[in-house]
Amino acid sequence: MAQLICRYRKGDRLRWISHLDLKRTLERAMRRAQLPLALSEGHNPHPRISFGPPLPLGATGDAEVLAFYLSEAIDPGEVKDRLNQQLPSGIEIVEAWLPPRYKKKETFGDIDVAEYQVGIRGDVRLTDVSPRVSELLAQEELVVERGGQRPQRTVDIRPLIFSLAAEDAAEGGIQLRMRLRTGSHGGARPQEVVALLGLEDGDTTICYHRTGLYASAQPSAAPRKGALHRWTRTRSNKERREER
Amino acid sequence: MELESLLPRVTKPARYTNGEWNAAHKDPAGVRARFALVYPDAYEVGMSHLGLQVLYHVLNSHPDYLAERSFAPWPDMEQQLRARGLPLASLESRTPLRDFDAIGITLPYELTYSNVLNLLDLAGIPVRAADRGPDDPLVIGGGPGAVNPEPMADFFDAILIGEGEEAILEIAEAAAEDDRDAALARLGEIPGVYVPANYQAAFAGAGPLGSVTPRNSAPAHIVRRLVTDLDQAPFPTHQIVPFLDTVHSRVTLEIMRGCTRGCRFCQAGATYRPRRERSVATLLRQAEEAVAATGYDEISLLAFTSVDHREIEELAAELVARFGSRGIGIALPSMRVDAFSVALANTIQQVRKSGLTFAPEAATPRLRRVIGKPMTEDELFAAADAAFSSGWTRFKLYFMIGLPTETDEDVAAIADLVQRLVAFGRGALGSRAGRLRIAVSIGAFVPKPHTPFQWVRQDSRDSLNHKQHILQQGLRGRAIKLSWTDADVSALEAAISRGDRRLGRAIEGAWRLGATFDAWGERFDFSRWERAFRDADLHLEDYANRSLEVNDSLAWDHISCGPEKDALRAEAEQALGRGEA
Numbered sequence A: 001m002a003q004l005i006c007r008y009r010k011g012d013r014l015r016w017i018s019h020l021d022l023k024r025t026l027e028r029a030m031r032r033a034q035l036p037l038a039l040s041e042g043h044n045p046h047p048r049i050s051f052g053p054p055l056p057l058g059a060t061g062d063a064e065v066l067a068f069y070l071s072e073a074i075d076p077g078e079v080k081d082r083l084n085q086q087l088p089s090g091i092e093i094v095e096a097w098l099p100p101r102y103k104k105k106e107t108f109g110d111i112d113v114a115e116y117q118v119g120i121r122g123d124v125r126l127t128d129v130s131p132r133v134s135e136l137l138a139q140e141e142l143v144v145e146r147g148g149q150r151p152q153r154t155v156d157i158r159p160l161i162f163s164l165a166a167e168d169a170a171e172g173g174i175q176l177r178m179r180l181r182t183g184s185h186g187g188a189r190p191q192e193v194v195a196l197l198g199l200e201d202g203d204t205t206i207c208y209h210r211t212g213l214y215a216s217a218q219p220s221a222a223p224r225k226g227a228l229h230r231w232t233r234t235r236s237n238k239e240r241r242e243e244r
Numbered sequence B: 001m002e003l004e005s006l007l008p009r010v011t012k013p014a015r016y017t018n019g020e021w022n023a024a025h026k027d028p029a030g031v032r033a034r035f036a037l038v039y040p041d042a043y044e045v046g047m048s049h050l051g052l053q054v055l056y057h058v059l060n061s062h063p064d065y066l067a068e069r070s071f072a073p074w075p076d077m078e079q080q081l082r083a084r085g086l087p088l089a090s091l092e093s094r095t096p097l098r099d100f101d102a103i104g105i106t107l108p109y110e111l112t113y114s115n116v117l118n119l120l121d122l123a124g125i126p127v128r129a130a131d132r133g134p135d136d137p138l139v140i141g142g143g144p145g146a147v148n149p150e151p152m153a154d155f156f157d158a159i160l161i162g163e164g165e166e167a168i169l170e171i172a173e174a175a176a177e178d179d180r181d182a183a184l185a186r187l188g189e190i191p192g193v194y195v196p197a198n199y200q201a202a203f204a205g206a207g208p209l210g211s212v213t214p215r216n217s218a219p220a221h222i223v224r225r226l227v228t229d230l231d232q233a234p235f236p237t238h239q240i241v242p243f244l245d246t247v248h249s250r251v252t253l254e255i256m257r258g259c260t261r262g263c264r265f266c267q268a269g270a271t272y273r274p275r276r277e278r279s280v281a282t283l284l285r286q287a288e289e290a291v292a293a294t295g296y297d298e299i300s301l302l303a304f305t306s307v308d309h310r311e312i313e314e315l316a317a318e319l320v321a322r323f324g325s326r327g328i329g330i331a332l333p334s335m336r337v338d339a340f341s342v343a344l345a346n347t348i349q350q351v352r353k354s355g356l357t358f359a360p361e362a363a364t365p366r367l368r369r370v371i372g373k374p375m376t377e378d379e380l381f382a383a384a385d386a387a388f389s390s391g392w393t394r395f396k397l398y399f400m401i402g403l404p405t406e407t408d409e410d411v412a413a414i415a416d417l418v419q420r421l422v423a424f425g426r427g428a429l430g431s432r433a434g435r436l437r438i439a440v441s442i443g444a445f446v447p448k449p450h451t452p453f454q455w456v457r458q459d460s461r462d463s464l465n466h467k468q469h470i471l472q473q474g475l476r477g478r479a480i481k482l483s484w485t486d487a488d489v490s491a492l493e494a495a496i497s498r499g500d501r502r503l504g505r506a507i508e509g510a511w512r513l514g515a516t517f518d519a520w521g522e523r524f525d526f527s528r529w530e531r532a533f534r535d536a537d538l539h540l541e542d543y544a545n546r547s548l549e550v551n552d553s554l555a556w557d558h559i560s561c562g563p564e565k566d567a568l569r570a571e572a573e574q575a576l577g578r579g580e581a
Helices: A019-032 A076-086 A126-138 A190-196 A237-243 B002-009 B050-061 B075-084 B110-122 B150-155 B164-175 B180-189 B267-271 B280-294 B312-326 B339-348 B365-371 B377-389 B408-435 B461-474 B487-497 B503-512 B526-535 B540-544 B565-576
Strands: A002-010 A049-051 A060-070 A091-097 A113-121 A143-146 A153-156 A161-168 A174-181 A205-215 B033-039 B065-071 B102-106 B138-142 B158-160 B199-203 B210-214 B251-254 B298-302 B329-331 B356-361 B394-401 B437-444 B480-484
Touching (some): A019 A076, A019 A091, A126 A174, A174 A190, A190 A205, B050 B065, B102 B110, B102 B164, B110 B487, B110 B503, B138 B180, B150 B503, B158 B164, B158 B180, B164 B180, B251 B280, B280 B312, B339 B377, B356 B377, B394 B408, B394 B461, B408 B437, B437 B461, B461 B480, B487 B526, B487 B540, B503 B526
Parallel strands (some): A060 A205, B033 B065, B102 B138, B251 B298
Antiparallel strands (some): A002 A060, A002 A091, A161 A174
């Protein structure tokens, strides 16, 4: 049995497809590509596919990751090509590789930082937003409510915002860049940051785009400069040689 | 682009975004007629409807025609569209529906009719055929509800009676005419196509008594279209694979059409006769192609009673042999009540076991004889025994209340039968008895046109509620889960299903009062319909709750859907005794 890891892109055409729907889409594409999927044991056998942190509905992403098991080894480049032929437009496998060693059960458990670019178009100016960004970062506590329409709990997301900056966007409007804590130990959502900046109301069009997923290897603290490594670039040259 | 800005504001935006695998994106240049195929319910219901995919496939496979899809937008999307003045458009190219040459709308069941009017209105097309002008598309209906087209007759330019794949290319040829009147004239010449404007409806008092007669040279009877050779009939193996989880997310393989059982309440059983089967060789080829083209992990064997296919054992064995090891399951959605069915389900469901469903419909032998349901209690217990010993601990039972000649004792017998099954199950399961679950689903009898019971009155809503109460009392217990259809919903279903052309006024009135998605319990408001009937000067009870005379001329007598009226009359008399209908 061989595990295979893929980085994929979720584009504009599929931004309104939920994570669960995307999962089914990939499973079906894998069957259409006639990849020899390794199935789980039990009453309801299903392919063993795991995903990195889900994208919020409406967001696109360049650095998404998934892993799955094949019952026989196939060249990762071939898997990538065969899958791409069977994927609907809006999702594309960018690269595929064999993990350097047999990963533990939680393949993507070490991912804890997500990087977003948020494009905001409409009645919005950088000169108004920049001071708000500084103000927000100067706060010691940023409490948001979670749990849908009937708020059930509050979370302080200030420690979960590692960086935040605003700039003019090439295509008009402004763009926010942010690095946020993500993963199973709790995280901040880009929509929460946008809401705290007071940018979600009115006639603005907001596009969320995830540009990177990282493992800081320091789950409890804000990652220091240089401590981040991009998850999809974790292979050393030596490991790359071994794969070949 | 405009649609894009609405998506963050609606639930399940993927209902509107398209781009699904196998969806067709055909260049309209060089095409002679463009069709919008519309299912008047939410996307995830409509995408589970095989008929839509068949017609989509037939039209798009033809070089001269193009088909795109559209569904009823959910109320939150409707609100957004109306607020911005955006017309309802197709999924594929986002072309406004009014720019198509023809709009084909399925009539799946009565409770979707308010959605049909809403769809037309959202598309900016006059809801009444008489108000449409030369630039409006042709609005063409079809599907199971078309067997009594009268309640919807005023809203359609044409309605196909019978099986769509048989006539769709002839209809497309007519729709390719540049001139709307010429197209309508050609539609009227196609066998099975009913052009309501060519017919005059006359009424004989209250209720569905009266007749519909041609105004001009149109035929006096519209004879349903029927696929004669199902094995050679077009079948979409490249089925569209929705992103959203739909009602049926699997390959639908239609193995047989029509039913040989003569249950007297069953409209589909009467109007899809005779039984036609696909051969094992064809089905295996279609299954292979469909699995390769869709990537689904389940194949559902569609038929009214799949186990009645003459080669079902051979088919089942072959499918399991070919697909089992690939993790692809086979589902048997419709069963007979007997041990053979359970044994077959057991062999077939090696990959994953889905639930078992049995439909005894009535609990006393006398009442089962009346409704023509060929099943004995021994068969039911044998089926249950086979199910328990094969490892099933839960199943579903369907019963009906309000059946002709039914007494309170017949109703109480349902509770008694279920309780005896529970006791039997506890014994058979031994230490696993705690896992026993029997879901009992209680429907109300609805008299349907073209069945031997078309003359029979529906039980009053008070009586149905009383009978539900008997069952609520008798069907208690941890192992039992009871559900039923609301009596108001059943009454409306009966009134529309036996409706005449006047009923269109009530349907339009209810829609204008805000009725849409009536099949979705939380959206159904009976008071709207009561008011709409009142405003239309009609009584729902005249349609639902009146016995009709077997010699009466009925509002749907001009539609020939298989069984002759004489045969239906003979069946009714055999069931109920002369004069009792």
